[in-house]
Amino acid sequence: MTTETVSSNPTPAEARRGLGRVTLEVRQRMPAWKHGLILALSLSCGLAIGVAVLWASGVAPKGIYEEFVLYTFFNAKGLANVLVECTPLILVGLSAAMAFRVQFWNIGLEGQLILGGMGAAFFALNDIGPPETRLALMLIGGLAGGALWTVIPLLLKLKLNVNEIISTLLLNYVAFQLLQDRLYGAWQDPDRFPHSPQLESVERLPRIGFGDVDSGIWVALAAGIVVWWLIQRARIGLFMTFVGSNARMSKAIGLPVTAVVAGSVLLSGALSGLAGFVVVAGQEYRLTTTFSGGYLFSGIVIAFLARNNPLAAVVVAFLLGGLYVGGQSIQIFYNLPAGVIDLLQAIIVMSVTASELFVRYRIIWRRA
Amino acid sequence: MAVSRLVLGGLLSAALSVSAVGAANAETFKVEGEMKPAFIYFNVKNDGGWVQALDEARVKVEENLGIEIPFTEKVEEVATQIRPAVERYIDRGYNVILGSAFGYSDTFKELAEKHPDVLFLNPAGITNGPNLMSYYGRTYESQYLCGMVAGAMSKTGKLGFVAANPLPLVTWTVNAYALGAQRMNPDATVNVVFTGAWYDPVKEREAALALIEQGVDVIGIHVDTPAVPVVAQEKGVMATGHHRDMTEFAPDSTMCSSVWVWDKFLTPALKAASTDGLEMQPYGAFLSIKNGGTDIALSDAVPADVKEKVMAARQEIIDGKHVFEGPVAGQDGSEKVAAGAHPDDGQMWGMDYLVKGVVGSLN
CATH class of the missing domain: 3.40.50.2300 (Response regulator)
Structure with a gap:
């Protein structure tokens, strides 16, 4: 088997001390079980550091277990809170994964989410269509709003090769200004505060009868299945893998590269837009200036931890929802600063990032 | 983004809901049993401005009343964050929930209806009820x-x-x-x-x-x-x-x-709530220099x-x-x-x- 040596030569000092030498070899391939094992180990390592940090802040392991496991996942109220929390997280995670798979770094999830919420609100506030189809129209409005917000960066990228990280990021601010313009203007509630009027009951996603969980969770899970099918089963998924690995080669062998990228990115925007729809119609029941908060970072973290795999994204979103809910609970009962929870999340993300080294390289240690 | 919270209101009363509520009786709300308040902040407590002023009031109220008032930071102005935070406190016996933001208005209204025995006070809010009062300063x-x-x-x-x-x-x-x-x-x-x-x-x-x-x-x-x-x-x-x-x-x-001098409002308000009852105002409390906002x-x-x-x-x-x-x-x-x-x-x-x-x- 051929391997490529990346770094080797030990310093003479090391050799003399008899420590041997460490060689990194690029792996050609890695069996799935091994990949999984490395991920699991790195995740455990991150969790262990997280537990240590919490312990050092005065939360004993028993308390950590109770708040994060018992009261979060094995308690009806806690589980319901996690499901509510993870509904939009699933969608932004899928959205990020969809774009990242074709190497389009969509940092505009939040702007697309805002436009999705606005698209949904447009149908609701203008009472378009009969009441029975209102929610369906709002859903379409969400999809369309989100997709629309990727068109400009997409065109800029495809036609002028403008860096999409910059263009999508900046459009988040434009989206927020647009939202403010509506909420201080045409869509302002008659109470003259900067939010829209409340949605009517036909415009709200019904609760499913478990805590405060709304039917947005079905929308999110359905989106997960659709994206899974597209990526793992449909031909476009195979194309996406090709284009993501090597766009020039894909072009050379005749794949419709532009169409694949455009389709993936538009779908990515649509999924973030859908997240805006479920937040507005499922929980907030109106547009506010704060409904989009925090989903950009969460979406990227989910896609990253899930390695852009749609089913994994659903699972990671669920766990991240648990981290948020449990983290809030830890904060409440141990009076920890909010920063500790951000720190936990960062430790876990960094542990998984670090595991990349072991996935990409074989580490060989030879005695001198 | 913390955009909206200072917007306040409760009292936009006359201007907006002209006819809705007639002359409501001055109703009072009394906390049953030992009073246990908790604060929910929409941002970190040392933000240098709005939240910090509330947190400084929290410490003074603790001293004045000889009680402990725990707090949670960065509970953003979305229902999905407010609801679990508030309910965690209520589940463990807290009976006065102190908010910090305009964006809490709707969710506090919903939670106050669901938990009629818990008192909710929310600065810069715009919702009120038998056990919910928004307050702001002139x-x-x-x-x-x-x-x-x-x-x-x-x-x-x-x-x-x-x-x-x-x-x-x-x-x-x-x-x-x-x-x-x-x-x-x-x-x-x-x-x-x-x-x-x-x-x-x-x-x-x-x-x-x-x-x-x-x-x-x-x-x-x-x-x-x-x-x-x-x-x-x-x-x-x-x-x-x-x-x-x-x-x-x-x-x-x-x-x-x-x-802001919120402690001058919160201390007597909480004291009243735990003794004779706090007088609830249908349009919230609009505090002047005289009564401590x-x-x-x-x-x-x-x-x-x-x-x-x-x-x-x-x-x-x-x-x-x-x-x-x-x-x-x-x-x-x-x-x-x-x-x-x-x-x-x-x-x-x-x-x-x-x-x-x-x-x-x-x-």
């Missing part, structure tokens, strides 16, 4: 006093004001600032700049620099960061603060600040004679004088408040004009 009173200081200290007679969004509760601070300044210097003008955001130190900085370039030598604020007093200090001009005493950030430039903090740089005049005006306000007592003229000279009259609370919450001497536009 910032036009404290900003009027700051305007007096600014008018007295300014050499050019040209003042500036950096404001967030053109909402009535911001508009009235700009107007009151101008009226206060004109009391000390009838020719004083106030150039106002709206940044369009509550928290945007970069824009606030730019606005302050632009104002200074136009010859302004004292700048007032109604935004969330100390950026403007800091720029004023760098450029050797004066400033007045909002939320908290800004001498902490800009000791040389800050002449005075409009500050807002006040002025003067710096040592203000000369004694100015201090004296300002404190005398403060006493007049406590004794019942309305800052917008007519005659008040609009920007174009038209009469906005007739001589001897003053706007009622509903009109205050609907304030959609700038007064004479203010340079700028609400649009």
Whole structure:
């Protein structure tokens, strides 16, 4: 088997001390079980550091277990809170994964989410269509709003090769200004505060009868299945893998590269837009200036931890929802600063990032 | 983004829900059993402004009442974050939930209906009920006093004001600032700049620099960061603060600040809730200097004679004088408040004009 040596030569000092030498070899391939094992180990390592940090802040392991496991996942109220929390997280995670798979770094999830919420609100506030189809129209409005917000960066990228990280990021601010313009203007509630009027009951996603969980969770899970099918089963998924690995080669062998990228990115925007729809119609029941908060970072973290795999994204979103809910609970009962929870999340993300080294390289240690 | 919370209201009462609620009886709410309050902050507790002022009040209330009041930070203004935080507290026996944001209004309303035995108090909120009360301060009173200081200290007679969004509760601070300044210097003008955001130190900085370039030598604020007093200090001009005493950030430039004194409201309110019952108000509590929402903090740089005049005006306000007592003229000279009259609370919450001497536009 051929391997490529990346770094080797030990310093003479090391050799003399008899420590041997460490060689990194690029792996050609890695069996799935091994990949999984490395991920699991790195995740455990991150969790262990997280537990240590919490312990050092005065939360004993028993308390950590109770708040994060018992009261979060094995308690009806806690589980319901996690499901509510993870509904939009699933969608932004899928959205990020969809774009990242074709190497389009969509940092505009939040702007697309805002436009999705606005698209949904447009149908609701203008009472378009009969009441029975209102929610369906709002859903379409969400999809369309989100997709629309990727068109400009997409065109800029495809036609002028403008860096999409910059263009999508900046459009988040434009989206927020647009939202403010509506909420201080045409869509302002008659109470003259900067939010829209409340949605009517036909415009709200019904609760499913478990805590405060709304039917947005079905929308999110359905989106997960659709994206899974597209990526793992449909031909476009195979194309996406090709284009993501090597766009020039894909072009050379005749794949419709532009169409694949455009389709993936538009779908990515649509999924973030859908997240805006479920937040507005499922929980907030109106547009506010704060409904989009925090989903950009969460979406990227989910896609990253899930390695852009749609089913994994659903699972990671669920766990991240648990981290948020449990983290809030830890904060409440141990009076920890909010920063500790951000720190936990960062430790876990960094542990998984670090595991990349072991996935990409074989580490060989030879005695001198 | 923390954009909206300071927007307040409960009381927009008259203006908006004209007929909805008739003369509601003064109902009281009494907490059963041992009182256990908890605070929910929409941001970190040391944000330098709004939340920090609430947290400082929390500590004082703890001392005054001899109880412990836990808090949770960064519970953002979305139902999915507010609901679990509040319910965790309630599940473990907490019976007074203290909010911190306009964006909590809807969810607090929902939770208050679901938990009728728990008291909810929310500053800058706009919802009320039998066990839910929003509260806010009459910032036009404290900003009027700051305007007096600014008018007295300014050499050019040209003042500036950096404001967030053109909402009535911001508009009235700009107007009151101008009226206060004109009391000390009838020719004083106030150039106002709206940044369009509550928290945007970069824009606030730019606005302050632009104002200074136009010859302004004292700048007032109604935004969330100390950026403007800091720029004023760098450029050797004066400033007045909002939320908290800004001498902490800009000791040389800050002449005075409009500050929150929530403990003066919360201490008696919580005490009442645990004893005879807290009198609930259908439109919320709209607190004046007299009953402890807002006040002025003067710096040592203000000369004694100015201090004296300002404190005398403060006493007049406590004794019942309305800052917008007519005659008040609009920007174009038209009469906005007739001589001897003053706007009622509903009109205050609907304030959609700038007064004479203010340079700028609400649009």
